[in-house]
C-alpha cells in the first residue's frame with residue numbers, strides 16, 4: 202500500500218500513547234488531534250474515518266477491526282525519534298513543513314499577535330522587533346528565543362532521521 206502523502210493536506214489522530222509524537226507533528230505544522238486517555242479503539246477508528254485523519258497507534262489489536270487498513274498507521278518503536286523517522290520514510294512527513302504555524306499544546310493555527318499583546322512579552326524580546334504569534338485556542342504567545350531554537354533543532358533532527 203502506498204501511504205505517501207503530498208503537501209500538508211494530511212491530518213493525524215494520535216492515540217494517547219503517542220502524545221509526544223503528536224505534539225511534534227503540531228510543531229512541524231500538521232493538524233493533529235491527540236486522543237484523550239481511555240477512548241476505545243472503535244471510537245478512535247470511527248473518528249479517524251469520519252475526519253479523514255491517519256490514525257497513529259502502537260496498539261496492534263486495532264488492526265483486527267473493519268476498515269482499519271484505510272487509516273491506521275502502526276508504529277513499532279517507543280522512541281520518538283524512531284517514530285518520527287518512520288513517518289518521514291513511509292508517509293513522506295516533512296518535519297520542516299511549516300514550524301510554528303500551529304500551537305503544540307492545543308493544535309490551533311497561530312496568528313500574528315495584536316499590538317496590545319506586546320506588553321505581555323518580555324521587553325528584551327519586544328525590543329528586538331521579532332514576530333510574535335498568538336494562539337487563539339489557549340492564549341499562549343510564541344516568539345523566537347531559546348525554546349524555539351531547541352524545537353527547531355529537534356525538528357531538524359527528525360528530518361535527518363527521515364533521510365531528508
Ligand SMILES: [Zn+2]
Nearest residue numbers: 304307336339
Ligand atoms: Zn494553543
